[in-house]
Amino acid sequence: MSLLKVENLSVVDLRNGERILHNLNFSLEPDSCLAIVGESGSGKSMTCKAILNLTNPWLEVTGTVFLHGKEIKRNDSGAMRKIRGKNISMILQDAMTAFDPLYTIGYQIEETLCENLKVSKKDARAMGIEAMNKMSIYDAKDVLKKYPHQLSGGMLQRSMIAIAMVMKPDIIIADEPTTALDSINQRDVVEQFELLQSITGTAILFISHDLGVVQRLAQKVLVMKGGACVEYGDANQIFKEPKNDYTRYLVETRIALSQPFHKIMNREEVKVINVKSSKCI
Numbered sequence: 001m002s003l004l005k006v007e008n009l010s011v012v013d014l015r016n017g018e019r020i021l022h023n024l025n026f027s028l029e030p031d032s033c034l035a036i037v038g039e040s041g042s043g044k045s046m047t048c049k050a051i052l053n054l055t056n057p058w059l060e061v062t063g064t065v066f067l068h069g070k071e072i073k074r075n076d077s078g079a080m081r082k083i084r085g086k087n088i089s090m091i092l093q094d095a096m097t098a099f100d101p102l103y104t105i106g107y108q109i110e111e112t113l114c115e116n117l118k119v120s121k122k123d124a125r126a127m128g129i130e131a132m133n134k135m136s137i138y139d140a141k142d143v144l145k146k147y148p149h150q151l152s153g154g155m156l157q158r159s160m161i162a163i164a165m166v167m168k169p170d171i172i173i174a175d176e177p178t179t180a181l182d183s184i185n186q187r188d189v190v191e192q193f194e195l196l197q198s199i200t201g202t203a204i205l206f207i208s209h210d211l212g213v214v215q216r217l218a219q220k221v222l223v224m225k226g227g228a229c230v231e232y233g234d235a236n237q238i239f240k241e242p243k244n245d246y247t248r249y250l251v252e253t254r255i256a257l258s259q260p261f262h263k264i265m266n267r268e269e270v271k272v273i274n275v276k277s278s279k280c281i
């Protein structure tokens with residue numbers, strides 16, 4: 001049984017009748033990564049928002065989403081809140097927007113873990129530090145004292161992944177989590193996702209226009225254009241022999257564009273430098 005199954009997911013803008021998503025069908029298996037790729041405006045983010053019922057009121061969402069084989073009641077806001085807290089976590093492109101600028105990272109991690117896992121503040125802190133250590137944040141105690149603006153984008157992204165590691169959701173939806181980062185930080189964050197998956201077995205729905213990153217993480221790929229699926233299937237197969245002209249175009253152009261990322265992923269000396277500079281900022 002698939003962990004997440006999406007059937008005929010469609011979104012219409014009721015203000016002008018425009019169809020934003022067209023009958024999407026896909027599934028996410030346990031302990032695997034499905035990437036959604038496509039050009040800007042192709043509907044990648046909207047797909048995730050529609051699954052989680054985070055769409056604006058003028059958008060009509062139809063179709064069915066199953067979690068562990070059970071239909072998600074998207075209109076039941078209480079049930080959806082529970083699912084978002086327990087089963088499905090989201091990691092956003094700009095980690096800065098996920099944290100409140102007025103509170104330290106430590107306070108926010110404690111609050112999140114206390115509320116969702118019903119643990120004491122002391123335990124929450126210890127769990128946060130342990131997860132951050134696993135994410136190669138060795139000075140976690142210092143990081144916890146910082147405010148979001150005092151940390152780099154890469155460090156904030158790693159802190160979010162650390163929170164996800166403790167929360168152990170069934171699924172993490174990561175919406176362009178590496179887009180705002182430079183190549184070295186991208187490499188780091190991709191490695192943290194791999195680590196997260198190997199430790200927790202969490203399934204990942206990974207949205208990206210960076211096929212270099214996708215090739216590394218995903219076993220399955222959904223290619224979108226104009227709100228519709230143009231190709232869906234095994235990642236290796238799609239990268240090797242894209243059937244659709246648009247996918248071929250994406251593969252040829254995007255792989256070329258992500259060469260700097262590939263180089264960084266393969267350079268040993270960068271790994272050493274990076275481990276040393278895993279201090280905040």
Ligand SMILES: Nc1ncnc2c1ncn2[C@@H]1O[C@H](COP(=O)(O)OP(=O)(O)OP(=O)(O)O)[C@@H](O)[C@H]1O
Binds near residue numbers: 020
């Ligand atoms: N709140 C909204 N109301 C109406 N239309 C929207 C809304 N948000 C997005 N859209 C439209 O839906 C379409 C898909 O947008 P979406 O943000 O899902 O694209 P995307 O593939 O994630 O792009 P990007 O890579 O730039 O983030 C676009 O045409 C966009 O203009």
